[in-house]
Amino acid sequence: MANIKLLEQLCALRGISGDEEAVRDFIVEQITPYAERITIDAMGNIIAEKKGAKPAKTKLMLNAHMDEVGLIVTHIDDDGYLKFAAVGGIDKRVLCGRSVIIGNGVHGVIGAKPIHLLHSEERGKAVPINDMYLDIGASSREEAEKAVHLGDSVCFHSLFDTQNGMIRSRALDDRAGCAILIDMIQSELPYDMTFVFCVQEEVGTRGSRTAAYQVQPQAAIVVETTTAADIAGVPSEKHVCSLGKGAVISFMDRGTIYDRAYYDLALDTAREEQLPYQIKQAVAGGNDAGAIHATRDGVRTIAVSLACRYLHSAVGQIAQDDFHSAEKLIMKLAARIAGSEQV
């Protein structure tokens, strides 16, 4: 069973790209008694070597990213309002009306012009990100400058809710992956494996690039979340993947053509272990695999993801069953890859 309590702790931490320290510290604390060697590289990635029962026949790296999408304070105006830029692919439609936490814990809100003062055509139009600002209650620039700084990270306030077999939270992308990897490190593994918890995935898969360079794996499993569009108003051919139908296995996305033999191996493993799985039904999105598979002379790479609705917004949603079964599948697949010779 994957660890929901651990996931809750991970999701409570704020860590937008480039500001992953709180997440990193927590993960290091969690894995220190269980890993053979832990290094933090210049980028801030965690590289953890875990001893298994036997030496691996193929050097395998498992990857999840620590960072999450968010906002960054770019300007403080004369009236004490803050302007911001998006960090990672945040959709402007999910920003208005959200409450946020800035820097060291200052509360703020992203307001909107009152509906009563809008022209009828404005009512059905998303507010452009450039027209938005954060209100922290300051009445002047001086007051605001005492509380926040340019470059401060901004995160959504969120909830962590496990009603009805789901998990609803901010930052499931990719703390869910981190939780699965931590749980693996804390358990007995059949072979030696290397785990990396990367920074800056959301701003161009930068952390995994340097991590993979150092680890020099022969094979990699990227553990991620991926967009599920199985929601009201979307025809089934556009669902990409669905909650509750098992781990999502990708053959190709916008960053990677996955290793064909490992793709087949992932499907075979799921079938033979009787674990639910689904194939990602779109060539869309991208993740750390894009950087990893093209590192040095190439790394055979596969991605196993959790289907997640409302991926880059204040609250995403995954299914608890998927979280548990995906961890089992990743464990089995990792053992098969690490236990086979490269030919």
Next chain:
Amino acid sequence: MEQLKELLFQLCSAAGTPGDENLAAQQAKQALEPYCTDITIDHMGNVIAFMGDPHAERQVMLDAHIDQIGMIVTQIDGDGFLHVAPCGGVDRRVLPGAPVTVYGNETLTGIVCCLPPHLVEDDGNKVEPVDKMAVDLGLTKEEAERKVSLGDRIIMKCEPRTLLNHRVSSAALDDRAGCAAVIRCAQLLHDKPLKCGLTILLSTREETGSQGAKTGAFRIFPTEAIAVDVSFADQPGVAAYKCGKLGAGPMIGVSPTLDREMKDKLVHIAKDEEIPYQMEVMGGSTGTNADAIGTTQSGVRTALISIPLRYMHTPVEVVDLEDIERVAKLMASYIHHR
């Protein structure tokens, strides 16, 4: 100020959409209990509480509305998603991807469906009308039907937060801020004998047409009434002439539909007591309960005081606690004055 904040946060945390205000009403009733006698909740859901002299000729009524905007479940579809209609003037631009609470036969957490970016047309500039949106509970149709009935209410999930400068943010500050001002006024008047009668009306259904204030005022039929609501505060993108200033005190309403003498007296008292205030001039209808109260029975002299508020009808409305305190003080002085 801490005590006022606590009261306000308690009021904001209790749900009360139009026609379904009971949780908020019970919370307000409890807050009024130390100061008032004869607290009742009438068949329209209005909270009515009395203090002072029931036999005095002068009978004042203070009104604030207890309801908040929300949504109402209109259909459960084949995949278990809830389809909804607005219940009051919901701003659809803040809905996609928002966490919500559904008040079914248990309290459920949901998310308003939001298309992933790769499926969005028109660069994501268009926001669908509320009746084209749906709420995701992560339930199948059968499970959803067991837990939710058509007509159940939904509000946006947003905890009250403290900002800088005595400013706070929450959903439902429209008009729980007004309710807090009225309750605080009762507290201020509590230990002094009143020469008049004072009835507090925390009225229902303002957001769907002021039916609570209309019937509540009929029942009470005071000699004069003050409606306390929220009004637009300064914010980027809104012309200064259309709004008041946050933190600059009560907005005293001036309109052909409001009583001039009462307005003059409020201004006079504010000056006398050095309570900062601002004028809010409207050309006719005020868009508040004052409109309905004024024409009750044979007519009720009515004034309007508004609390400046930013981002009205979003889950992150912002008010300044100082403004609420000043509204309470102004009303308390007005009631004592004669």
